[in-house]
Amino acid sequence: MILWQLFLSFAQVGLFAIGGGYAAMPLIQAQVTQAHAWLTPLEFADLVTLAEMTPGPIAINAATFVGTRLAGATGAAVATLGCVLPSVVLVSALSFVYLRWRSKPLFKGVLGCLRAAVAALIAAAGLTLLRLALFGASPVAPENLRWLNLILFAGALAALRRLRWNPILTLLLCGAVGVAVGVATGMA
């Protein structure tokens, strides 16, 4: 029963991948290329590329890709449901605890420190993405710098902070400028 197997496999991914996409990738690989021969290693590499080029959580992307391949739209829906169900149950329980006890003094102290850590995590993730935007996979060196992206980054940051631009529109505008400049300079 392929649908049930899809559900179970992605429920395991959803249940054991702690810490986001990078933690989920090896688990997905184990499920779809080893536990089941659903994808060849090459197809798995395609999946990773696709997941990076399309929006949304990597685990959901993987669930949709594998589900569609094996059982069409129903497969995609079942695999995605398996992937999110463990989170929905666990996090709902946690949400209940949080909303109930967050104003207790001990909890408040802990949450204050967690907030400081989250600020650091977002800053670190931003640094990683900035490096990716400016240098791609190449080493950080002046000759590898993507000048256009440096200008886009500075412009977008100023627009977001000073002019309070809508972030989604800012993002789309960056993509549009990237295409326009690429076409103008003959990269496409």
Next chain:
Amino acid sequence: MSNPSPLRRLWVLFRSMLVISAFTFGGGFVIVSLMKKRFVDELGWLEEEEMLDMIALAQTCPGPIAVNCAVLVGWRVAGSAGMLSAVLGTVLPPMVVLGLVSLAYDRFAGNRYAALALRGMQAGVAAILADVALGLVGKVLRAGDGLRIALMAAAFVAVAFFRVNAVWILLAAALAGTIAALRRKGGGAT
């Protein structure tokens, strides 16, 4: 804070997550940064501190961070119906986009315009995270709590330069917070 009808609230919640999820490349922290801008800065539905708590909790639970965060925000904003509409809004765009793209993989992956657009959007994504991070870091610094500032600096170095898993960082921060709170309590009693 505006007080729209419950049904309207669910719709705005669903639509917000749908839009955010449809345009988010680059992992969980991008989507939670956009959620912060939407639900705290634009709609005023959540306090900034609540949003940060939710990001921390979402990160320590298994599963996609975006989905976990949607569950937390959904419950807080509109109960179980809110949770369901937020999760649905989060998972629909990647399902539809990937379902379509996986049918025409070769044409999409080799498309130069898609590659150029994605490259430009990387700069935009980095700018969004920098914007949110600058705001949050500035706030922690201005609050002037020595422990939290030290914790933030240590966490940044650990993740950015030593690639320590975020889950360990949050557990360590929770431990430091607990010890500090207990000591303060003990100090107050004597």
